[in-house]
Amino acid sequence: MRTKIELKSIRKGFVTNQQTLQVVEDVSLNVADGEFVAIVGPSGCGKSTLMNMIAGFFQPDSGSILIDGVPRTKPNPKGILISQHGSIFPWLTVQQNLMFGLNDHANADKQGVADHYAAMVGLKGFENSYPHELSGGMLKRVELARAFAVKPEILYMDEPFSALDALMNLRMRNELLRILAEERHTVMLITHDVEEAIHLADRIMVLSPRPTKIQATFEVKLPHPRKLTSPEVQQLRVAILSELGVDRNAD
């Protein structure tokens, strides 16, 4: 398959108090077009920094990031970042939020697209609601719909569902899989939830503590829908957790 994202020896450090704190140390990886890659790692290991660089918000100190073979310089609508805290504009209605990124469409068209994606994530009837009138789970749906509406080639998801309760988290994962079955995108997911990674991804990379690098890679060859209680999933989970240095009995 064609390579969509290519990272070559990415390094990144931050200067604090005349000291350089190395955060990302030599990360190289390829993501194929349409692939779903999850990156798991201990908290504070530099996962978000890595994601911010791939999405174009920071530049790496050295190394290169190629999207479709072209060096990435700044963020653009071809790759939409969805982060933990969300960024739905609270001063716009659901529909206005969904229309926000549709710059190339005529006005009537924008509404059609917005309504289509609102319906897709189950927000029909809430188009004119303001975000503060919605629950956390519904806000995540708006977030997903707003991203899908601009037809991005890549979704960058930085712990997108970690602020939700366990039940809503599970529900949103299924929702995401359902939409991805309809509209295939390349997805990079950052999470500290191993089960979430196994549930969703085709490939899982385990990052080491800071300065971070890729410590191990796992292919998830299970067909969807995946049964989280199956022995294969449990086996994989144990293997990944032990890579992360977590004792299986402790979890």
Place this chain on the structure above:
Amino acid sequence: MNQLKRSLPALAVIALLLATWWLAVFATQSVIFPTPWQVVTGTVELIKDGTLWMHIGASLLRVGIGFSLAVLVGVPLGLWLGWVRAAYDTLNPLFQILRPISPIAWIPIAILWFGVGNASPIYLIFISSVFPMIVQTTSGVHTIEKRYLRAAENFGVSRRTLFRRVVIPATLPQIIVGMRVGLGVAWLVVVAAEMIALRSGLGYLIIDSRNAGNRYDLVISGMIIIGLIGLLLDALMRMLEGLKSVRWRYAH
């Protein structure tokens, strides 16, 4: 019903104050200080000869013009200062020096520049309400959460759209707070300014009533009316805070 119950203590305090006032005037046998009832009859007198409406109208007109000018200047200036670092670095120190100067201190200069017509109080209102609006608007822009700016950047919108659809609406709640503060100050200042000169306005009514025969009933009447109108103006500004597109900031 519940609301009535909640405002009962406040009404009780006011009633208590009125009663104390009444008793105090009786007890001291004061010939100058009026009873609450004399204030009522004095007010009725003002209403009947039409001068009350004239004074209220004059004060409101001055506040309306001065405050509108301050909004027209303060809000765009505040947005600019908030958005353009160099503008902030250049102008903010100056504004911080001008801001604490009481509008009363400007009165001599206002009279020198604008005479004793309407322009003087309008200028004073402008100068007193423009700074709170600049400051609030600027801080509103500065406190826009990064995640919103980043999302806008991610969707690749033009600078114009960014400003119109993100920066301004994100700052709007703070702009409204600035306007509330500005209007409150404007109302304080108009009364003070009218005490100096002019032949109309609630401030003039108060000073004139005292000078023209110690009509303290009208002085107090003027004070109470100023208070009530101030309350009303603030309530109007608070209605802006109820707009759905700004509620997110005040909610809870």
